[in-house]
Each structure stands twice: as structure tokens, then as C-alpha cells.
Amino acid sequence: MVIGGGPAGSTAATALAQEDLHVRLLEGAHFPRYHVGESLTPSCRTVLEHTGIAETLDKHGFTIKHGGVFRWNSDSWVFDWGAQIGSRSWQVDRAEFDQLLLQHARDNDVLVTEGVTAKDVAIDADGRPVAVTCLADGGEPYTIDDFDFLVDATGRSGLLSARHLHNRQPNPALRNIGIWGYWEDAALLPDTPKGGINIVSSPEGWYWVIPLAGGRTSIGFVTRKDYFGERRPSYQTHEEMYRALVEESLPVHGLVVGARMTGPVRVETDYSYVAESFGGPGYMIIGDAAAFLDPLLSTGVHLALFSALTAAACIASSARGEVTQEEALRFFEFAYRRSYTRLLALVSIMYERYLGKDGFFRTSDRLLGEAQDRDDSLSFVEIIAGLSDLREAGDASTRVLTERLTEEALKVQERSVSGHDGPGKPDFSSVLDNPLIDAESADFRLVTSPRLGLERTARG
The missing domain is CATH 3.50.50.60 (FAD/NAD(P)-binding domain)
Structure with missing residues (x-):
């Protein structure tokens, strides 16, 4: 069972x-x-090929993920799964x-x-x-x-x-909290492999930018529980705080210029154990x-x-x-x-x-x-x-x-x-x-x- x-x-x-x-x-x-x-890894494709559902997932229309870009502190680098290890996965x-x-x-x-x-x-x-x-x-x-x-x-x-x-x-x-929302017509960082994720650091955490099917993009910010608690009382709603956090990152804010946020802003703890x-x-x-x-x-x-x-x-x-x-x-x-x-x-x-x-x-x-x-x-x-x-x-x-x-x-x-x-x-x-x-x-x-x-x- x-x-x-x-x-x-x-x-x-x-x-x-x-x-x-x-x-x-x-x-x-x-x-x-x-x-x-x-955002899934190539290992997920390998497992799901074994169970016989990978082809169904390809045909379903999920974004095919070929890698991504890290902007972490003063460093920036691209990982390209297709070129480096001959594999790919999905953004679902x-x-x-x-x-x-x-x-x-x-x-x-x-x-x-x-x-x-x-x-x-x-x-x-x-x-x-x-x-x-x-x-x-x-x-x-x-x-x-x-x-x-x-x-x-x-x-x-x-x-x-x-x-x-x-x-x-x-x-x-790793007592972190994530806050995220969804956008239509957001962009990705230059040099991002097709369908790739963007991961961008900030002094108090980091952002994800995940392109989904249908022109939607998931954008989230992960930070420490104590920092989130310090910032939250300054805003009337989670959405107000979320928009402020997106604006504080020059790279991430640049990706949503001209984009439209859709749906609710969500918050979830992700404590490690x-x-x-x-x-x-x-x-x-x-x-x-x-x-x-x-x-x-x-x-x-x-x-x-x-x-x-x-x-x-x-x-x-x-x-x-x-x-x-x-x-x-x-x-x-x-x-x-x-x-x-x-x-x-x-x-x-x-x-x-x-x-x-x-x-x-x-x-x-x-x-x-x-x-x-x-x-x-x-x-x-x-x-x-x-x-x-x-x-x-x-x-x-x-x-x-x-x-x-x-x-x-x-x-x-x-x-x-x-x-x-x-x-x-x-x-x-x-x-x-x-x-x-x-x-x-x-x-x-x-x-x-x-x-x-x-x-x-x-x-x-």
C-alpha cells in the first residue's frame, strides 16, 4: 500500500x-x-522514461527545460544540459x-x-x-x-x-520562506537556454524565474524566516510586499517590465528536515x-x-x-x-x-x-x-x-x-x-x- x-x-x-x-x-x-x-531535473525524465510516461509529458505541452542561468553575487554562469550532458527536462x-x-x-x-x-x-x-x-x-x-x-x-x-x-x-x-506569483509575457535573462530557469541572488535571499507553458512565468523570492518577519509588517498585503521585492532586484524587475501579474500571491515555509x-x-x-x-x-x-x-x-x-x-x-x-x-x-x-x-x-x-x-x-x-x-x-x-x-x-x-x-x-x-x-x-x-x-x- x-x-x-x-x-x-x-x-x-x-x-x-x-x-x-x-x-x-x-x-x-x-x-x-x-x-x-x-522546475524539474533531467533525472526526472530518466525515471519517468522508465515508467513509460515521459512521451506523454512531452506531448502534453509542458515547457521543455534545457538548462538555466545563475546570477549569484558577482558571478554569472549558464548551464546547458543539452550541450553539457545531452539531456533535458520540463517546467510543469x-x-x-x-x-x-x-x-x-x-x-x-x-x-x-x-x-x-x-x-x-x-x-x-x-x-x-x-x-x-x-x-x-x-x-x-x-x-x-x-x-x-x-x-x-x-x-x-x-x-x-x-x-x-x-x-x-x-x-x-535553512528556515526559509518563499513568496511567489505568476506573470504573463515576462522575459528571461540573456543567454538563457531554451525553456531555462533563472536564479538570481540578492543580499537577503534569491529569486527564481520559471517559464511555463502558455506564456506564463512563475517568479518567486526565497529568504530567511526572520527577514521575512521583519519586512512583512511594512505592507498591508502579501501582494504589496511581493511587488516591492520584485522591484528591488534590478535583473528580475527588468524581466517584468511590460508584463502583467495574474492570480494570487502565495507564501509558504520550506523548512529543511x-x-x-x-x-x-x-x-x-x-x-x-x-x-x-x-x-x-x-x-x-x-x-x-x-x-x-x-x-x-x-x-x-x-x-x-x-x-x-x-x-x-x-x-x-x-x-x-x-x-x-x-x-x-x-x-x-x-x-x-x-x-x-x-x-x-x-x-x-x-x-x-x-x-x-x-x-x-x-x-x-x-x-x-x-x-x-x-x-x-x-x-x-x-x-x-x-x-x-x-x-x-x-x-x-x-x-x-x-x-x-x-x-x-x-x-x-x-x-x-x-x-x-x-x-x-x-x-x-x-x-x-x-x-x-x-x-x-x-x-x-
């Missing part, structure tokens, strides 16, 4: 059903429903995107029920979920107990991690239910889909008897936590603005174990594309060792303590207090052919 029908839940359910498992999915909302997180309307993914799950024989909220989970003496208490719209509570394995994809509400196990740890450095564990006997926690990082590098849907595919591979292999459930859980924990840790290190480095783009690129090289005398951004591009996570999950010889990631995390944290910190002070305690599992997990790799699952390596 999968709880949650967002990108993580629908993708995990589809992948499991395609491996001939009987899958039920519960979703509390009725789709389509609004959601932020519109999440209401439409999520509905397409959920319908694709139905088309693959997943039993999808909308308007049913999972309220509680019964856990047996061994720590295994054995029943879920559900509440349908306007109905009476009822119980579902005919499942062998539970996948928690309930997003930030975190049915298991936040509401039952209470094992999610916040990162106090990570669960102490991503699974246990009879369950896995995927997507935002397990961890949320930061919107800076558009990692939300990447982490959702990467964890969904990895979880499905682990569950399918365990169900077929190819690996034990303990081995499957260990691999999932390792692969997902490694991805989160590396992205956390890179995001934290970028908030330390004094390093500049060359410092970001060198850090990216170290995070991938690449030669550090290269004068290019390829490692940075591969990480923000999410492709390094997929590659390492499928190739044991390219695994980044736990010690290397931990070393980089400590370096970032030490720089913060020494007083060189930027707007956010990185805190890796939630990662460093729960070291990645490495040695045993290197006995396996993720494979998608001839079937999705785990394969023992020569070492294993």
Missing part, C-alpha cells in the same frame, strides 16, 4: 505495479490540486503534471482512491505496520490491514516520520515524507522520483526473493541518504556566497570524487541534474564513499563556525549523527533491465 499520490507516491506505485505487484494507493486530496515545485504546471502521473498509475492497474486520508498506523511488536486507519470525505473511519508492505509518500505531513515515529530532525540553518531513518520492517518513507532540502537547486521532485524508483526496486527484489528485506532496506537507506547529503552540502556551500562559482565547482568535483584541477562546471551540472545519483545507484564502481561526503559536510560546517557564513549557517548534525551505511550496501546496485530491482555485485 502506498499512501500519498504526489510524484513520489504515484511513481513508486506505478513502478511496483509494472513489476506485477498488487498495489493500492490512497490520496487525501482530489486531483487536480495546486502545488509548487515546477504541477496540478496537471501530478494528475498525469496519478492517472498513469491507474492505467498500470494501481487501485487508486482519492479523497481518503490515512489518519493513523498500527505498528506491531516488531515495528511493522499492520493496519492503517483511514477517513473518507464525509465518512466514518475505517481500517485497511490487507497489505504486506507500506510506502509512506505523505509529503511534509509525514504520516510515519513526523506523526508516528517523530524522527524528523530540522536543519535550523531529514528523518533519522527512511525505513524499517515492512515500510519505506519516500519523497518529502522522509526529507526536504531547499528549493534552491530544484531538488524536490528529483528526490521524490529518485527515492520512489529506488524504493520500488528494493521492494520488488525483496518480494521476488532476490534479496532479503533487510538488504533492501539497507540499500534504500544508503542510496537516498547519500543523495540528500550531497545536495545538502552543495546547497549549503552556495549559501556561503563568498566562495564564488569556482568554489562551488571545486566542491562539486570533490563530492563526485572527480579531479580537482578541472576548470569547468561539469560536476556541478551533473549534481543539479540528479544524474550522478542515478548513475551511482546503478554502478557500484562509482560509489561515493561515506567518508568523503562526511568530510565535505564537516568542512562546510567548520567554515560556518569560523564566521565565514552567509545568510544560512549549515548544520549537518542530523546527517553526521546518523552515518550512512556504506560497506554492506556496496554489495548491490540498482538495475532496470530485464526487471527493476537490485543486483548483487561481484563484491556481494
Whole structure:
């Protein structure tokens, strides 16, 4: 049973059903429903090609995203996925995107029920979920107990991690707030690759500019919670504050000259957190239910889909008897936590603005174990594309060792303590207090052919 029908839940359910498992999915909302997180990475295309919906998304008319432009402090650089890594992704309307993914799950024989909220989970003496208490719209509570394995994809509400196990740890450095709205006929920065995102820093945060289909553009500002709180009383409405913030950035304001703002201004907190564990006997926690990082590098849907595919591979292999459930859980924990840790290190480095783009690129090289005398951004591009996570999950010889990631995390944290910190002070305690599992997990790799699952390596 999968709880949650967002990108993580629908993708995990589809992948499991395609491996001939009987899958039920519960979703509390009725789709389509609004959601932020519109800019996707090439890794999302790779996962969705595997589940068979990428062509549908291409035909739907979403903006094809080929890269973007960073203007970060005094630096400016272009990343072009087509030219650098031969890939692309989408800028999506999440209401439409999520509905397409959920319908694709139905088309693959997943039993999808909308308007049913999972309220509680019964856990047996061994720590295994054995029943879920559900509440349908306007109905009476009822119980579902005919499942062998539970996948928690309930997003930030975190049915298991936040509401039952209470094992999610916040990162106090990344207590940010986003405020955003939509425009018609806005422009993009010069040299932006076709359909690309613009990311523009300011002294107190940063802006996103995302071109959507139909001439619409999503423009948002992300800043610290305390700064937002200081500014907000000066304005009568969120819209008034938002317009002032857009005007304060010369590059961003220049993009909306002659454009028209449409729809409401929205505000949302995006506090960073990570669960102490991503699974246990009879369950896995995927997507935002397990961890949320930061919107800076558009990692939300990447982490959702990467964890969904990895979880499905682990569950399918365990169900077929190819690996034990303990081995499957260990691999999932390792692969997902490694991805989160590396992205956390890179995001934290970028908030330390004094390093500049060359410092970001060198850090990216170290995070991938690449030669550090290269004068290019390829490692940075591969990480923000999410492709390094997929590659390492499928190739044991390219695994980044736990010690290397931990070393980089400590370096970032030490720089913060020494007083060189930027707007956010990185805190890796939630990662460093729960070291990645490495040695045993290197006995396996993720494979998608001839079937999705785990394969023992020569070492294993």
C-alpha cells in the first residue's frame, strides 16, 4: 500500500505495479490540486522514461527545460544540459503534471482512491505496520490491514516520520520562506537556454524565474524566516510586499517590465528536515515524507522520483526473493541518504556566497570524487541534474564513499563556525549523527533491465 499520490507516491506505485505487484494507493486530496515545485531535473525524465510516461509529458505541452542561468553575487554562469550532458527536462504546471502521473498509475492497474486520508498506523511488536486507519470525505473511519508492505509518500505531513515515529530532525540553518506569483509575457535573462530557469541572488535571499507553458512565468523570492518577519509588517498585503521585492532586484524587475501579474500571491515555509531513518520492517518513507532540502537547486521532485524508483526496486527484489528485506532496506537507506547529503552540502556551500562559482565547482568535483584541477562546471551540472545519483545507484564502481561526503559536510560546517557564513549557517548534525551505511550496501546496485530491482555485485 502506498499512501500519498504526489510524484513520489504515484511513481513508486506505478513502478511496483509494472513489476506485477498488487498495489493500492490512497490520496487525501482530489486531483487536480495546486502545488509548487515546477522546475524539474533531467533525472526526472530518466525515471519517468522508465515508467513509460515521459512521451506523454512531452506531448502534453509542458515547457521543455534545457538548462538555466545563475546570477549569484558577482558571478554569472549558464548551464546547458543539452550541450553539457545531452539531456533535458520540463517546467510543469504541477496540478496537471501530478494528475498525469496519478492517472498513469491507474492505467498500470494501481487501485487508486482519492479523497481518503490515512489518519493513523498500527505498528506491531516488531515495528511493522499492520493496519492503517483511514477517513473518507464525509465518512466514518475505517481500517485497511490487507497489505504486506507500506510506502509512506505523505509529503511534509509525514504520516510515519513526523506523526508516528517523530524522527524528523530540522536543519535550523535553512528556515526559509518563499513568496511567489505568476506573470504573463515576462522575459528571461540573456543567454538563457531554451525553456531555462533563472536564479538570481540578492543580499537577503534569491529569486527564481520559471517559464511555463502558455506564456506564463512563475517568479518567486526565497529568504530567511526572520527577514521575512521583519519586512512583512511594512505592507498591508502579501501582494504589496511581493511587488516591492520584485522591484528591488534590478535583473528580475527588468524581466517584468511590460508584463502583467495574474492570480494570487502565495507564501509558504520550506523548512529543511531529514528523518533519522527512511525505513524499517515492512515500510519505506519516500519523497518529502522522509526529507526536504531547499528549493534552491530544484531538488524536490528529483528526490521524490529518485527515492520512489529506488524504493520500488528494493521492494520488488525483496518480494521476488532476490534479496532479503533487510538488504533492501539497507540499500534504500544508503542510496537516498547519500543523495540528500550531497545536495545538502552543495546547497549549503552556495549559501556561503563568498566562495564564488569556482568554489562551488571545486566542491562539486570533490563530492563526485572527480579531479580537482578541472576548470569547468561539469560536476556541478551533473549534481543539479540528479544524474550522478542515478548513475551511482546503478554502478557500484562509482560509489561515493561515506567518508568523503562526511568530510565535505564537516568542512562546510567548520567554515560556518569560523564566521565565514552567509545568510544560512549549515548544520549537518542530523546527517553526521546518523552515518550512512556504506560497506554492506556496496554489495548491490540498482538495475532496470530485464526487471527493476537490485543486483548483487561481484563484491556481494
